[in-house]
Amino acid sequence: MAAAWAVADSLVPLYPLYALLFADTGLSQAEISALFAVWSLTALVAEVPTGALADRWSRRGALVLASLLEAAGFVLWTALPSLASFAAGFVLWGIGGALASGSAEALIYEGLTDPAGYTRVSGRLDAARLVAQVPTAFAATALFALGGYALVGWASVGTCLVAAALAARFPEAPRRPDGDAAAEVRSFARTLWSGAVEALRRPGLRVVVLAAAVLGGIDGVEEYWPLMAGDWGVPAAAVPVATLAIPLAGAVGAALADRAGRLPARWLLALLVVAAAALWTAALWAHPAALAAVAVFYGLYCAVLVVAEARLQDRITGPHRATITSVAGLGVELASLPVFAAWALGGAGAIALLVLAVVPVVAVGLRVR
Structure with missing residues (x-):
């Protein structure tokens, strides 16, 4: 079920084309980066409250609502393409993404009979999402x-x-209502406060939350794959297919994350440094063939990212898993803002320096056990 949902959630033909949609509508590079910032800022505000809502109400329900909000955003983009509708769509998508953030991880982690296998399962799900970009790219082109x-x-x-229909089939234990509306509000507030405090005050957990957040923020660079390809000479109609090697390399990296997680921390950090060097090389080359170097970057990066996210889940105990994961998600949104700024100021080379x-x-987070 989780794999089917992950694939359906990724089979969205607009994903490889929406940056080009913005550009073809007449938006400047600065306006496109501003839209991505609106997306991240919305998710930033909604991230932790929606995680607490999922812990208190329903993680499955949060996933369903997330897909419905994303669909509503795409209705706006398609029916009324303009800067205002793009911004409104990103607000809806940002809230939806915040609802899904933490909820999926919590459902999957707590549904495992052996939590030690989470790195392997998480890596395979990330790989499935990335491999799904292959048929998505061909569908987008057609x-x-x-x-x-x-x-x-x-x-x-x-x-x-x-995706919403598939999310509705996730198994989940029912929550017990606290009684009247006032009691439910108090219970939600307690969940929100307790989860946030635990994420920020527990030393062994706090550093892993921070590591997962700053590393996850780098993933904002994927929004620029189409623009990189276009700037480096790939025709617009060929962009979805030309960038396929990047998610495929990411899928390989994610699938191998279980093995990567057994490596000493210094080797994982070395992989991250090599990834940054590959992205820097691609930025200097600035040729369609440079997308191969971007693929190397993304494959190595995804392997380290899955390990960091799994270390986070291993450190969480108690009933606030979605809330704590959402605190990390809040950090991801904050960390993605410098990525957007770096692209606007210096393109892929500046993002390589951020890595x-x-x-x-x-380094500190990966060494915590």
Whole structure:
């Protein structure tokens, strides 16, 4: 069930094309980065409260609502393409992403009979999401050729609804209501406060939350794959296929995360440094073939990221798993803002420097057991 949901959640034809949709609508690079910032800021505000809501109400329900909100955002983008509707769509998507953040991890981790296998399961799910970008890219190319951005947009709405239907089938133990509305509000507030305090005050947990957050923020660079390809000479119609090697390399890295997790921390950090060097090389090359170097970067990065996220889940105990994971998600959103700023100021090369900058923090987090 988890694998089917993960694939459906990724089979959205707009994913490889929406940055180009913004550009073709007439938006500047600065306006596109501003939209990504709106997306992250929305998720930043909603992240922890929605995690507490999932812990208190329903993690499964949070996943369903997340897909429905994303679908609503794509309706706006498709029916009324403009800077304002793009921003409104990102607000809806940001809230939806916050609802899903923490909820999926908590459902999957607590549904395992052996939590020690979470790194392997998480890596495989991330790999499934990334491999799903292959048929997504071909579907985006075919749909765009047949009906332009409009057909791509409406097909994306449909895939989000399918993901919502699959999320509704996740098994979950029922929550006990506290009684009247006032008691429910107090219970929600206690969950929110307790989870946030635990994430920030427990030393052994706090440092892993920070490491997972700063490393996860780098993943914001994936929003720029289409723009990188376009800037480096790839025709717009060929961008979805031309960038396929990047998610495929990420899928390989994620699938091998269980093995990578057995390596000493210094080797994981070395992988991260090599990843930054590959991205820097691609930025200097600035040629369609440089996308191969970007793929090397992403494969190594995804392997280390899955390990960091699994270490976080291993450190969490008690009933506030989604809330604590959402605190890390809040950190991811904060850490993604420098990525967007780096792209606006210096492109892929500046982002490579950011990867190197997070290595010391990740070093501390990966050494915590």
